[in-house]
Amino acid sequence: MAQLKTFPSSYAYPATSPSLHRTVIRAVVRNDTETEISESKKVSGLRGKLNKVVLAYSGGLDTSVIVPWLRENYGCDVVCFTADVGQGIKELDGLEAKAKASGASQLVVKDLREEFVSDYIFPCLRAGAVYERKYLLGTSMARPVIAKAMVDVAKEVGADAVSHGCTGKGNDQVRFELTFFALNPKLNVVAPWREWDITGREDAIEYAKKHNVPVPVTKKSIYSRDRNLWHLSHEGDILEDPANEPKKDMYMMSVDPEDAPSQAEYVEIGIESGLPVSVDGKRLSPASLLAELNEVGGRHGIGRIDMVENRLVGMKSRGVYETPGGTILFTAVRELESLTLDRETIQVKDSLALKYAELVYAGRWFDPLRESMDAFMQKITETTSGSVTLKLYKGSVTVTGRKSPFSLYRQDISSFESGQIYDQADAAGFIRLYGLPMRVRAMLEQGI
Numbered sequence: 001m002a003q004l005k006t007f008p009s010s011y012a013y014p015a016t017s018p019s020l021h022r023t024v025i026r027a028v029v030r031n032d033t034e035t036e037i038s039e040s041k042k043v044s045g046l047r048g049k050l051n052k053v054v055l056a057y058s059g060g061l062d063t064s065v066i067v068p069w070l071r072e073n074y075g076c077d078v079v080c081f082t083a084d085v086g087q088g089i090k091e092l093d094g095l096e097a098k099a100k101a102s103g104a105s106q107l108v109v110k111d112l113r114e115e116f117v118s119d120y121i122f123p124c125l126r127a128g129a130v131y132e133r134k135y136l137l138g139t140s141m142a143r144p145v146i147a148k149a150m151v152d153v154a155k156e157v158g159a160d161a162v163s164h165g166c167t168g169k170g171n172d173q174v175r176f177e178l179t180f181f182a183l184n185p186k187l188n189v190v191a192p193w194r195e196w197d198i199t200g201r202e203d204a205i206e207y208a209k210k211h212n213v214p215v216p217v218t219k220k221s222i223y224s225r226d227r228n229l230w231h232l233s234h235e236g237d238i239l240e241d242p243a244n245e246p247k248k249d250m251y252m253m254s255v256d257p258e259d260a261p262s263q264a265e266y267v268e269i270g271i272e273s274g275l276p277v278s279v280d281g282k283r284l285s286p287a288s289l290l291a292e293l294n295e296v297g298g299r300h301g302i303g304r305i306d307m308v309e310n311r312l313v314g315m316k317s318r319g320v321y322e323t324p325g326g327t328i329l330f331t332a333v334r335e336l337e338s339l340t341l342d343r344e345t346i347q348v349k350d351s352l353a354l355k356y357a358e359l360v361y362a363g364r365w366f367d368p369l370r371e372s373m374d375a376f377m378q379k380i381t382e383t384t385s386g387s388v389t390l391k392l393y394k395g396s397v398t399v400t401g402r403k404s405p406f407s408l409y410r411q412d413i414s415s416f417e418s419g420q421i422y423d424q425a426d427a428a429g430f431i432r433l434y435g436l437p438m439r440v441r442a443m444l445e446q447g448i
Contacts, residue, residue: 045075047195050188052077052159054150056176057107058091059098061215062165065204066192067102068211070163074190080104081153083146084111086229086287101214108153113229116145117286120365121230125329126274127377128337128349129357134307136323136330137360138231143172144365147179154187161188168194171312175363182366223250229290231303231323242308242318253294253322257301257395264393266400267296269332271388274381276329290325297324301395312362331397332388339407340384349380 053070057063057080067078080099084092092109099107120141131137150162162180166173168191177189198204208215222237232253238244248256270278277283279292297303303324311317337346352373359370386404390397413422442448 045071045073047073050074050076050161050190052079052157053161053163053190054079054081054154054157054159055104055162056146056150056164057082057095057099057104058165059095061201061204061208064098064102064213064215065198065208065211066163066165067099067104068213069192069196069207070190071103072211073195074161076161078104079106079108079153079157079159081150082107082109083149084109084113085116085142085146086113086291087227091227098214103211103213106157108157110149110153112145112149113287114285116142117229117290120145121290121326122275122286123374123377124356124360125276125326125333126381127356127374128330128334128353129360130330130353131357131361132307132309134305135309135319135321135361136231136305136326137357138228138321138323138326139172139226139233140175140361140363141230141365142226142228143175143363144179147176148183151180151183151187154184159187161190163190163192166191166193169313169315171361171363174312175365178363179366227252229287229294230326231321233322234320235317239318239320246306246320250320251304251322254298254304254324255301257304260299260301260394262394264391265296265300266389266391267293267328268387268389269329270386271333271336272385274333274337274377274384276332290329293325293328295325297328297392297397298322300324300392302392302397303327304395328390328392328397331399332390333384335388335399335402336384336386336404337381339386339402339404339409341380342408345380349377352376 050070053074053076055063055066055070055078057067059082063080067080070076070078080095080102082092082095095109096107124137124141129137131140147162153159154162164173164176166176173191173194177191180187180189192198198207205215207213223234223239224236226233234246234250239246268280269276270281270283276289279289279296284292303322303326305321305323306318307321308316308318337349341349356370356373356377359365359367359373364370383406384404385406386402388399389401391400410421412420
């Protein structure tokens with residue numbers, strides 16, 4: 001009989017939306033295979049011997065098959081780990097039964113939503129990190145917070161290895177493993193997709209039947225998707241041809257802009273030191289704020305991106321991303337900086353943001369370079385406080401107003417009317433000095 005021990009979260013979320021009133025769960029599953037697992041510790045598997053492995057677990061076909069594969073090939077105890085990063089409660093339902101049926105000795109579920117938003121998403125937002133002009137790094141930011149939690153769980157349960165279900169063609173294998181290396185280089189890493197003979201879904205189903213693992217009965221999506229509180233990505237099927245337009249029914253977080261309300265909606269984002277803190281004057285926790293903006297932006301068709309990107313492993317891939325709340329926040333924070341940062345600072349910040357995004361995309365979250373750049377971003381945005389008002393209408397986000405107590409904009413200086421501080425006659429001398437190099441070059445070419 002499975003035993004489920006539940007421990008309530010110690011964090012009290014302020015002004016939390018109903019969808020976030022869930023308990024942080026550490027589920028410990030004991031099942032009839034435990035004795036068998038204990039005996040297996042005495043025997044090496046087909047590929048070697050490990051004591052205990054923490055597996056990044058979703059409950060889908062692939063990770064359900066990895067559990068018995070690890071036991072068979074490494075003679076180890078398997079602890080399944082699932083992180084709640086806002087992928088939706090449906091994906092968390094029934095995990096206890098699935099883990100038990102697959103042969104896992106424990107299932108650990110942790111709610112990482114607030115940590116994900118405050119410690120990973122918001123630093124990228126403050127830095128203005130965008131990969132290859134479009135991608136707002138939804139999956140890239142989620143992998144290190146999950147991998148860090150796996151390292152913590154491995155320490156808690158005394159595991160000597162960690163495992164993931166990433167394929168050998170994608171970026172995620174790099175993101176997981178660089179985090180493992182950075183936080184605990186002693187851990188062994190097992191990546192079944194780089195080792196086993198399973199080549200597709202049918203092979204996985206056959207392996208599951210052979211090892212008496214119930215095959216998930218959920219309908220197989222034709223797309224490969226990744227969802228968290230920041231975004232939803234779509235890859236595969238017709239998207240593999242960059243010439244194909246995405247189907248209308250593919251999208252899940254946002255309505256088609258053509259079907260969005262004909263009445264525009266205004267939203268005010270409050271910002272303190274480069275980070276959002278409120279929506280329409282209501283202060284919210286980071287995760288609650290993002291969840292609310294996802295809902296608002298989604299109903300107006302905000303944040304759809306279709307792009308071909310360069311993967312870290314060398315190939316190009318086509319992906320479609322839905323980031324409604326994130327698109328609103330990026331627009332707001334960047335706009336407020338136009339008031340609070342001077343020209344040179346904005347130019348340097350924008351140049352560093354490109355490298356920052358590249359590091360995050362490549363899985364180097366815990367690299368000292370990114371951490372040092374983050375300290376710079378935190379320092380220069382100390383005065384980026386105020387609010388920005390945005391107009392949402394049929395897929396577009398338009399800035400309609402911005403204000404800050406630290407604004408460098410002075411109406412008495414910028415006005416076309418005469419002012420005390422700026423004397424227009426001074427411009428003549430400035431232009432002569434500023435244009436001197438061009439004038440000298442022209443004089444040389446013309447023999448003057």
